[in-house]
Amino acid sequence: MSLTQYYTATTLDGFIADADNSLGWLFTRKREDAGPMSYDEFIADVGAMAMGSTTYEWILDHELAGKDAADGRWPYEIPGWVFTHRALPAVPEGQIEFTTADIPTVHKKMVAAAGGRNVWIVGGGDLAGQFADAGLLDQVIVMIAPVTLGAGAPLLPRHVELRLDELGQNGDFACARYSVVRVPA
Secondary structure, three states: OOOEEEEEEEEOOOEEEOOOOOOOOOOOOOOOOOOOOOHHHHHOOEEEEEEEHHHHHHHHHHOOOOOOOOOOOOOOOOOEEEEOOOOOOOOOOOOEEEEOOOHHHHHHHHHHHHOOOEEEEEEOHHHHHHHHHOOOOOEEEEEEEOOOOOOOEEOOOOOOOEEEEEEEEEOOEEEEEEEEOOOOO
16 A cells, blocks of 8 residues: 655754755765665655655756756656646656646545555645645655754644654664644544
8 A cells, every 4th residue: 555655854943945945954964875764765665756846946956957957867767746836847758747736636646656656745845734634644754954944944834643653863863754643623
């Protein structure tokens, strides 16, 4: 059965990016590729992904830096959906669908495309929150960096009940895996 997971890194004060959408704070931290809750372990079980337009543009600006989107190579080999109301440049080889559809409609497509593997909500926090609002978010897996920013893009800007399932340390990061607790209405 597919799980829908929000896997991300955050600062100790709960921001996934600074006020300028920079992740500079993240890339100065040590982590172990084979350590607890590592990216490599996580991505091996992912079959589809979703992100907001800011995350998509960050990937274009950083993963494809110095290249026109038409000349770049999309860094993921799984189907992805970008939730946006704006026209964005496409990466020709990327399995990307731009959408304005509602979360439940797209989630059904994502689960089908994942083929029994998991669905990754890449970012941002508001998009992950929309999946939670729709009752479609199963887990939050977060790598917590030993830094505070004081402002920026919040990890999850809404009330979501979670149950701690696993704790670990990966390099400089405290790692936590939470299950989303479905609260009866």
